[in-house]
Amino acid sequence: MKKLDISKLDVLSLIRYDACTRCGECTVTCPTGGEAQEDELVTPRGKILRLRELHRAQYGLKAKLFGPKEIPQDQLTELSRRAYECTICGQCKTVCPAHLDTIEMWENMREFLVHNGLGPMPEHDQLIKSIENYDNPWMQPRTQRSRWARRLENDIKVKDALKEKCEVLYFVGCTAAYDPNIKEMALNTARILSKAKVDFGTLGNEEGCCGSTLLRTGLIDNARKMAEKNIEMFERAAPSIIVTSCAGCYKTIRQDYPKMGKVQPKVMHITEMVNELLDSGKLVLDKRMEQKVTFHDPCHLGRHNGLYDEPRRILRHVPGLELVEMERNRSESRCCGAGGGVKTAFPDLAQKISDIRIDDAEKSGADMLTTSCPFCYQSLKTTIEARGSKLKMTDLMELVASACKD
Amino acid sequence: MATDRYLSERATLYVPFFSFIALLCAVILLLPYETVYIRDRTYLSLFLVVIVLSVAVFFLGTLYNFLMWMRGKGLTTTPERRLIGFAKLAIISLAHGRLLRATRTLLKDALYLSKLKERSVSRWFMHLMILGGFILMFILDLIVTFSLDILRYQPMIDETGWAKLWLRDFGFDLVGLMMLIGLIMAAIRRSILKPKIVRTELPDAASILFLLAVVLGGFILEGMGIAGGIPGHDQNVEYSFVGYAFSLVMPASSGDWYDAAWLVHGVMSALLIAYIPFSKLFHMIATPIAIELERLMTDKEGSA
Numbered sequence: 001m002k003k004l005d006i007s008k009l010d011v012l013s014l015i016r017y018d019a020c021t022r023c024g025e026c027t028v029t030c031p032t033g034g035e036a037q038e039d040e041l042v043t044p045r046g047k048i049l050r051l052r053e054l055h056r057a058q059y060g061l062k063a064k065l066f067g068p069k070e071i072p073q074d075q076l077t078e079l080s081r082r083a084y085e086c087t088i089c090g091q092c093k094t095v096c097p098a099h100l101d102t103i104e105m106w107e108n109m110r111e112f113l114v115h116n117g118l119g120p121m122p123e124h125d126q127l128i129k130s131i132e133n134y135d136n137p138w139m140q141p142r143t144q145r146s147r148w149a150r151r152l153e154n155d156i157k158v159k160d161a162l163k164e165k166c167e168v169l170y171f172v173g174c175t176a177a178y179d180p181n182i183k184e185m186a187l188n189t190a191r192i193l194s195k196a197k198v199d200f201g202t203l204g205n206e207e208g209c210c211g212s213t214l215l216r217t218g219l220i221d222n223a224r225k226m227a228e229k230n231i232e233m234f235e236r237a238a239p240s241i242i243v244t245s246c247a248g249c250y251k252t253i254r255q256d257y258p259k260m261g262k263v264q265p266k267v268m269h270i271t272e273m274v275n276e277l278l279d280s281g282k283l284v285l286d287k288r289m290e291q292k293v294t295f296h297d298p299c300h301l302g303r304h305n306g307l308y309d310e311p312r313r314i315l316r317h318v319p320g321l322e323l324v325e326m327e328r329n330r331s332e333s334r335c336c337g338a339g340g341g342v343k344t345a346f347p348d349l350a351q352k353i354s355d356i357r358i359d360d361a362e363k364s365g366a367d368m369l370t371t372s373c374p375f376c377y378q379s380l381k382t383t384i385e386a387r388g389s390k391l392k393m394t395d396l397m398e399l400v401a402s403a404c405k406d
Numbered sequence: 407m408a409t410d411r412y413l414s415e416r417a418t419l420y421v422p423f424f425s426f427i428a429l430l431c432a433v434i435l436l437l438p439y440e441t442v443y444i445r446d447r448t449y450l451s452l453f454l455v456v457i458v459l460s461v462a463v464f465f466l467g468t469l470y471n472f473l474m475w476m477r478g479k480g481l482t483t484t485p486e487r488r489l490i491g492f493a494k495l496a497i498i499s500l501a502h503g504r505l506l507r508a509t510r511t512l513l514k515d516a517l518y519l520s521k522l523k524e525r526s527v528s529r530w531f532m533h534l535m536i537l538g539g540f541i542l543m544f545i546l547d548l549i550v551t552f553s554l555d556i557l558r559y560q561p562m563i564d565e566t567g568w569a570k571l572w573l574r575d576f577g578f579d580l581v582g583l584m585m586l587i588g589l590i591m592a593a594i595r596r597s598i599l600k601p602k603i604v605r606t607e608l609p610d611a612a613s614i615l616f617l618l619a620v621v622l623g624g625f626i627l628e629g630m631g632i633a634g635g636i637p638g639h640d641q642n643v644e645y646s647f648v649g650y651a652f653s654l655v656m657p658a659s660s661g662d663w664y665d666a667a668w669l670v671h672g673v674m675s676a677l678l679i680a681y682i683p684f685s686k687l688f689h690m691i692a693t694p695i696a697i698e699l700e701r702l703m704t705d706k707e708g709s710a
Contacts, residue, residue, distance in 0.1 A: 015696045019689050
C-alpha cells in the first residue's frame with residue numbers, strides 16, 4: 001500500500017489545511033484553476049481539500065481506529081499533476097480571508113510530493129539536470145555566463161567582484177546571462193549602474209543559478225546546494241549590496257537564502273536601486289517618450305515581495321510617458337503563466353494564462369507593456385508575437401536606459 | 407530506557423489533559439442547575455450524560471488534530487513532546503507582551519474578518535453573524551451558568567432581575583437571532599443563489615443544517631415554553647422577543663412537549679460541540695492559530 005509520508009509537510013502548513021474555510025474566494029481568481037481551466041482540483045481550495053483528504057485517510061482518527069485507507073496511484077498522480085499546474089503566483093494569498101500564506105503552502109506541498117516520489121514533473125527533468133551539471137537551466141557552459149558583458153561599450157567596466165572590491169554586486173541570473181533575447185536586460189542594467197556611477201561588479205563565470213527553479217519545483221535539497229555555493233561567493237566578494245534584475249533571483253536570494261545561510265549584504269531589486277538613484281539625482285531620466293505604457297507586476301516582485309510602487313515611480317519619472325493601469329494590477333495583478341515551472345511542464349496552459357494577461361494589457365489602451373522580470377518578459381512577448389498584438393513589449397530597464405540623460 | 411522516555415513524554419501530556427477533562431466534566435455534573443427550566447429532572451440527567459461525553463469527544467478530537475499537526479516537518483521526538491513544546495512557547499510568548507497583539511489579531515482577523523469585509527460585505531456580514539453569534543452565545547452561556555449556579559446572583563435568578571431580563575432573555579435571543587440570520591443567508595446562498603465559488607458537499611451542508619437545527623430548535627423550544635406558560639417563561643416574555651414571536655403561532659398544548667423538546671435541543675447542542683473537531687467548523691480553532699503562529703514567525707524572522 002502506498003503510504004504517504006507527511007513528515008515533509010510543515011507544521012504550519014498542516015494547520016493551514018485545517019484553517020481553510022473552503023469559502024472559495026481563491027477559486028475564481030486563480031489563473032490556472034479558475035481562469036484558464038475552470039477545474040476545481042487545480043484551484044487552491046481543491047488542492048487543499050484533496051491533500052487533506054488523502055493525508056487524513058492515512059493519519060486521521062478514522063485511519064487510527066480502523067486502519068489507514070489505500071490511496072489509488074491515479075489519485076496521487078492527479079494530485080501531483082494539479083499541484084504542478086500552479087504558477088505559485090500568490091493570487092490566492094492575496095484574496096484568502098483566512099490570511100493563509102498559500103505561497104508557502106504550495107512550495108511546501110511540492111517538497112512533500114518530491115519526498116513521496118510524486119514530483120517534480122518528468123518535463124522538469126532536463127531543466128534540473130542542466131542546473132546540476134551546468135549551474136544554469138539552459139544547458140549552457142559555465143564559461144559562457146559572463147559573455148553577455150562583451151557587448152557592452154568599452155567605456156563600461158564590469159568589475160569581477162571576486163577579484164576587485166566593489167560596493168554593489170550585480171547578480172545577473174541565468175536567463176539574462178544566457179538567453180539571447182533577454183541579454184539586453186543585463187546590458188541595460190549594467191549601463192544604468194554605470195551611468196549612475198555605481199561601483200559595481202559581477203561574479204562572472206563563478207555565478208551559479210540562484211536555485212529558484214529547484215525551490216519552486218520542490219527540490220529543496222538540491223536548491224540548498226546552489227544557495228550555499230552562491231552564499232560562499234557573496235562572502236568572498238563581500239559587497240554592501242546585492243542587486244538583481246530578475247524578480248525570481250530577487251525572491252530567492254532575499255527570502256529563501258536566509259533560511260539556508262547568512263546573507264550579509266542588503267538584497268535589492270534593480271527597481272528599488274533605480275528609485276534610490278533617481279531620488280539622489282545620480283540618475284536623471286530626461287528623454288521624452290510620448291507613449292502610453294502599462295506595467296505588469298511580476299508575481300515574485302509584487303505579491304511575493306510587495307514591490308508595487310517602485311516600478312511605477314520609475315515610469316512616472318520618464319517625461320511624456322503616460323502610465324495606464326490594467327484592470328487587474330498590483331496585488332490583484334494576473335499572472336503571466338510562466339512561473340512555478342508551469343511553462344516547462346505545461347506550455348499550453350502557460351500560453352492560455354499569458355493570453356488572458358495580454359487581453360488585460362490591450363484593454364488598458366497602452367502602446368507598450370513593460371515589466372521587470374525576465375520570465376514575464378519572455379512569456380508575454382511570445383504571446384504578443386503569436387497573436388500579432390500591436391503592443392510593444394519592453395523591459396523596464398530598457399525604458400530607463402533609453403530615457404537616461406546622455 | 408527508551409520505553410520509559412516514551413511513556414513519560416506521553417504522560418506529561420495526557421495526565422494533565424485527562425485531568426482537565428475530568429475536572430471539567432465533574433464541574434458540569436456537580437452544578438446544581440436549580441434554575442434550569444425543566445420539570446422532569448430525568449431529562450436533565452440524560453442531557454448531562456450527553457454533554458459530558460460530547461465535551462470529552464470535543465477535547466479528544468481537538469487534541470488528535472493538534473497531534474497530527476505535530477507530525478509535520480522537523481519532528482525529532484514524539485508528537486506529544488512537540489505539542490508540549492509548542493504550548494510552552496505559546497505561553498512564554500503570550501507572557502512576554504504578545505498577549506495584546508494576539509488578542510488584536512484574534513479580534514481583527516479571526517473574529518471581525520477584516521479581509522473578508524474588503525472582498526464581499528454581504529459574505530462578511532453573513533459570516534460575522536454566524537461566528538459572532540456562536541461566540542457570544544458561548545460567552546453568555548458561561549456568564550449565565552457561572553452567575554446562576556456558582557455565584558447564585560439574584561438579579562440573574564429573580565424573574566424581574568435586570569440580568570435575567572437582559573442577559574438571559576433578551577441577550578440569548580439577540581445572539582440566537584444573529585446566528586439565525588447568518589445561517590439563513592448561508593442556506594439561501596448555497597441552495598438558491600449558488601455562486602460559482604460555492605462548493606457544497608455533505609460536510610458543508612451538514613454543518614449548516616446542524617447549526618440551523620440547533621438555533622431554530624432553541625427558538626421553537628422557547629416558543630413552546632412561552633405558549634405553554636412553563637415556569638420561567640411566564641413573565642416578561644416580551645424580552646425573549648424571538649421566542650415570543652414563535653409562541654404566537656404555537657398552541658398552549660405545545661407546552662406538554664416542552665421537556666422532550668428541551669432534551670432534543672440540549673442533545674443536539676451537545677453533539678454540535680462534539681462534531682466541531684471532525685468538521686469544517688474546526689477552522690474556528692485552526693484559523694486563529696494559523697494567523698497568530700504565522701505572525702509570530704514573521705516577527706521572529708524580522709528581528710533575526
